[in-house]
Amino acid sequence: MTNSDSINMKKKKRKNKNVYNLYHLTIKNIKTMFRDRGQLIWLIGYPLLLIIIFSLAFGFSSSRTDYNLVLFNYDIEDSGISGNPANYSLLLIDILETNLSNSIDIIGTQDNFTEEEAIELLEYEKIDAIVYIPHDFTEKIYFGMEPEINITTVPDQIAETVIYSILKQIVDNIIIYHNGVNPSKINSEMELETVKITYFDSIAPGFVISGVLVCISQLALHFAEEKKNGTLRRLSTTPVPRSYILFSGMFSQLIVAFFQTIILLICLLIFGAYFHPNANILLLILIPMLFAFTSLGFGTLLASLVQSEETAGLLAWFIILPFQFLGGLFFYFESPIMKFVPTSYAAHAMRMVMVEGINTWNAIGQDILVLIGFGGISTLLGIILFQRKTAIL
Amino acid sequence: MDLAIETNNLKRYFGDIHAVDGIDLAVPKGSLFGFLGPNGAGKTTTISMLSTVLPPTSGKANILGYDLKKESNKIKECIGVCPQDIVLYERLTARENIHLIAQMHGLKKADYKERTDDLLGRMNLLDRVNSLVKTYSGGMKRRVNVLMAVIHEPELIFFDEPTAGLDPQSRRVVWDFIKDFQKKKSTIILTTHNMEEADDLSDELIIIDNGKIITQGTPSNLKGRLGEGDIVEFKVDEAINREKIIPRIKDLNFVKWVKPIGKRRILLNGLDALRHISKIMDAVKVKMLDISIRENTLEDVFIDLTGRRLRD
Numbered sequence: 001m002t003n004s005d006s007i008n009m010k011k012k013k014r015k016n017k018n019v020y021n022l023y024h025l026t027i028k029n030i031k032t033m034f035r036d037r038g039q040l041i042w043l044i045g046y047p048l049l050l051i052i053i054f055s056l057a058f059g060f061s062s063s064r065t066d067y068n069l070v071l072f073n074y075d076i077e078d079s080g081i082s083g084n085p086a087n088y089s090l091l092l093i094d095i096l097e098t099n100l101s102n103s104i105d106i107i108g109t110q111d112n113f114t115e116e117e118a119i120e121l122l123e124y125e126k127i128d129a130i131v132y133i134p135h136d137f138t139e140k141i142y143f144g145m146e147p148e149i150n151i152t153t154v155p156d157q158i159a160e161t162v163i164y165s166i167l168k169q170i171v172d173n174i175i176i177y178h179n180g181v182n183p184s185k186i187n188s189e190m191e192l193e194t195v196k197i198t199y200f201d202s203i204a205p206g207f208v209i210s211g212v213l214v215c216i217s218q219l220a221l222h223f224a225e226e227k228k229n230g231t232l233r234r235l236s237t238t239p240v241p242r243s244y245i246l247f248s249g250m251f252s253q254l255i256v257a258f259f260q261t262i263i264l265l266i267c268l269l270i271f272g273a274y275f276h277p278n279a280n281i282l283l284l285i286l287i288p289m290l291f292a293f294t295s296l297g298f299g300t301l302l303a304s305l306v307q308s309e310e311t312a313g314l315l316a317w318f319i320i321l322p323f324q325f326l327g328g329l330f331f332y333f334e335s336p337i338m339k340f341v342p343t344s345y346a347a348h349a350m351r352m353v354m355v356e357g358i359n360t361w362n363a364i365g366q367d368i369l370v371l372i373g374f375g376g377i378s379t380l381l382g383i384i385l386f387q388r389k390t391a392i393l
Numbered sequence: 394m395d396l397a398i399e400t401n402n403l404k405r406y407f408g409d410i411h412a413v414d415g416i417d418l419a420v421p422k423g424s425l426f427g428f429l430g431p432n433g434a435g436k437t438t439t440i441s442m443l444s445t446v447l448p449p450t451s452g453k454a455n456i457l458g459y460d461l462k463k464e465s466n467k468i469k470e471c472i473g474v475c476p477q478d479i480v481l482y483e484r485l486t487a488r489e490n491i492h493l494i495a496q497m498h499g500l501k502k503a504d505y506k507e508r509t510d511d512l513l514g515r516m517n518l519l520d521r522v523n524s525l526v527k528t529y530s531g532g533m534k535r536r537v538n539v540l541m542a543v544i545h546e547p548e549l550i551f552f553d554e555p556t557a558g559l560d561p562q563s564r565r566v567v568w569d570f571i572k573d574f575q576k577k578k579s580t581i582i583l584t585t586h587n588m589e590e591a592d593d594l595s596d597e598l599i600i601i602d603n604g605k606i607i608t609q610g611t612p613s614n615l616k617g618r619l620g621e622g623d624i625v626e627f628k629v630d631e632a633i634n635r636e637k638i639i640p641r642i643k644d645l646n647f648v649k650w651v652k653p654i655g656k657r658r659i660l661l662n663g664l665d666a667l668r669h670i671s672k673i674m675d676a677v678k679v680k681m682l683d684i685s686i687r688e689n690t691l692e693d694v695f696i697d698l699t700g701r702r703l704r705d
C-alpha cells in the first residue's frame with residue numbers, strides 16, 4: 001500500500017464527478033469497441049456492401065424508349081389572320097399527344113411550368129427536351145413562309161435526333177397538308193451542362209442513414225455484453241449513476257456514428273454518387289448524427305429489455321430491417337406507414353440536402369423536429385426502463 | 394462496539410428458492426469476517442445484497458451507518474467488491490481495468506496511477522500490464538479481479554472466493570494482501586471454500602447453510618465446541634456394516650462424538666478409543682479402510698452441525 005490513510009481518500013475526490021465518470025466511461029467504451037474488429041466490420045462493412053450492391057444494380061442509366069418534354073406554345077394569341085380558324089401549333093400538339101406510335105410524352109406546358117423551372121428539370125435530366133413554339137408559327141405556315149420551332153435537349157445525341165426528326169416530320173406534314181412549299185426549320189440545341197441523377201444517386205443518401213441505423217444493434221449488443229460479463233453489475237457497486245453508464249454508451253456510439261458518417265460520405269464520393277453543388281456538408285453530417293440519436297433511443301429501449309447478446313443482435317434486426325425498407329431507403333413508395341418510420345424523415349432530409357441542394361429550414365425543419373421527437377421519447381423511455389429493468393441482473 | 398454491517402432478518406427469494414432466508418449479521422468495524430458454507434448456501438446472494446446490487450426481498454441492513462435501501466449511493470462510495478466470477482473488461486489492459494474503478498470512484502490520476510502499478514507489481518503482473526486482459530491466464534485474471542476491489546482503498550471490502558483457482562503461491566500473495574487491508578482498518582468480508590483460508594484469516598466467521606446462519610464464532614471457538622483432540626476418519630467396507638458398529642462406538646468411553654458421513658465413512662473424536670474400535674471391527678468382521686487422523690477443522694464443525702461435508 002502506498003497510501004496508509006485510506007479513510008482520508010474520500011476528501012480527495014472530484015467535485016464534478018459525474019462529468020468525470022462520463023468521460024472515462026466513454027473512453028472505455030470507445031477503446032473496447034475499436035479493439036473489436038467484428039464491430040468495425042459491421043459499422044463500415046455493412047453500409048459499404050449496400051453501396052456496392054446498389055451501385056452495381058442501379059448506378060448506370062438504362063436505355064430509354066420514351067422522351068419526356070415540356071412544351072411552351074407561344075402561338076396561342078389570335079393570329080389576326082381573318083377567316084382562318086386553324087391554329088397549326090394546336091394541331092401539332094394534338095398529333096404529338098394522340099399519336100401513340102411516337103415515343104414522345106408531353107409532361108407539361110406553360111400552364112404547369114415556368115421556363116426557368118423547365119430548364120432546371122432539363123439540367124437534372126428529369127425531362128429530355130424543352131420545345132418552344134414561337135408566336136408566329138401558324139402565321140408563317142399560312143403565308144407560306146418557313147415556320148420555326150426551337151428545342152433544347154439533354155446532351156444525348158440519340159435523344160436529340162429522335163425528338164428533332166419526329167417534330168420535323170409532323171410539321172412538314174402539316175405544311176404539305178396546307179399546300180405549303182417551304183419546309184420547316186427546327187432549331188435544336190443541346191443543353192451541355194446537365195446532371196443525370198440516376199436511381200443510385202437518389203438513394204445514395206439513404207446508405208449513410210442505413211449505416212448509422214446499425215447503431216441500434218451496436219448499443220444493444222454493448223449493454224448485453226456488459227450484462228453478460230457482469231461488468232455492468234461491477235460498475236453498479238461503484239458510485240457512478242446508472243443513467244451515466246447509459247449516456248456513456250450513447251455518447252460513444254454518437255462518436256462512432258460521426259466517423260462512420262464521414263467515411264460513408266467519402267465512400268459515396270468515391271462511388272460517384274451525386275452531390276449537389278449547394279449541398280451543405282455540415283448538414284450532411286448533422287442529419288445522420290441526429291438520426292443516430294433517434295436510433296440510439298430505440299437501441300436504449302432494446303438494451304433495457306434484453307439480457308443476452310444473441311437476443312440483442314437478433315431483435316435489433318427486427319427494428320433495423322423494417323426501418324430500412326419501410327423508411328424508403330432503397331425503394332420509393334408512397335404509404336402512410338412511412339409517417340411512423342423515423343428513417344423516412346432522415347432519408348428525406350438527406351436527399352433534400354445532398355441531391356437537391358436545398359438546405360433551408362422549410363425543406364428539412366420538419367424532418368429534424370420529428371427525428372428529435374422520436375429520439376427524445378424513445379431515449380426517455382429507454383432510460384426509465386434501463387434503470388428499472390436492469391436493477392436485478 | 395462499532396458495527397460495519399448490521400442486518401436484521403435479511404431475506405432474498407428467487408421464486409421458490411430461499412437463497413437467503415433470514416440472516417442477522419453483526420460485523421464489527423475493522424474485523425475480517427468469514428462466510429463459510431457449501432455451494433448454494435447463499436453466500437454470494439448475501440454479498441450481492443450488502444454490496445447494493447441486489448435488492449433484498451425483505452429485512453433490513455445497515456452498512457457503515459447507512460441504510461441499505463435509502464442510502465445505497467453513500468454505501469457505494471465506501472465499498473469494494475471482488476466478485477466470485479472474474480469480471481473484467483477483456484478488451485482493456487489490467488491497468489485500464491483497475492484505473493476505471495478508481496475513476497468511477499472519482500479519484501484523481503495522481504492518486505491512483507502509482508498505486509495501481511504498485512499493486513500490479515505485488516501481484517506479479519507488471520510484465521504483462523500492457524496486454525489486453527483477454528490474453529491473460531485464469532489466475533492472472535483472478536489477481537486483477539482482486540485488485541479492482543481494492544484500488545480505491547475502501548472502508549469495507551467484499552471478497553467472494555478471491556483465491557479460487559489460484560496456485561498456492563498466488564494464493565499466499567492474495568492472503569497477505571487481505572491481511573494488509575485488515576491492518577489498515579478496512580472491514581473485510583471473505584467467503585471461501587478453503588478451510589485453511591477461513592481458519593487462518595477470519596477473526597470471526599459464520600457458517601451458512603440453506604440461506605441460514607447455522608453457527609457463528611471465532612475459528613478456535615467453533616472448533617473448540619467439538620472438543621479438544623484430533624479427529625479420526627475412516628471408511629468401512631460395506632455401508633450396512635456401518636449401522637452395526639456405530640452404536641458400539643458410541644458406547645466407548647473416550648469417544649466424544651461419532652458422525653456417519655457419506656455412505657461408508659465415519660468420523661469420530663477420540664483418538665484414545667482407536668484401539669478399542671479395532672477390536673469392535675474385528676468382532677463384527679468389518680474392515681477398516683482409508684484411516685486418517687488429523688486436527689479438527691472448520692469442516693468438522695460443519696459436519697457436526699449438518700451431517701454433510703462442505704464439499705463432496
Ligand SMILES: Nc1ncnc2c1ncn2[C@@H]1O[C@H](COP(=O)(O)OP(=O)(O)OP(=O)(O)O)[C@@H](O)[C@H]1O
Nearest residue numbers: 407410412430431432433434435436437438439477
Ligand atoms: N439470479 C438467480 N436466480 C435464481 N436463483 C438464484 C439466483 N442467484 C442465486 N440463486 C440461487 O440462490 C441460491 C444461493 O446461491 P448463491 O450463489 O448465493 O450461493 P453461494 O453460497 O454463493 O454458493 P457457491 O459457493 O456455489 O458460490 C442457489 O440455490 C442459487 O441457485
Ligand SMILES: [Mg+2]
Nearest residue numbers: 436437438477
Ligand atoms: Mg457464491
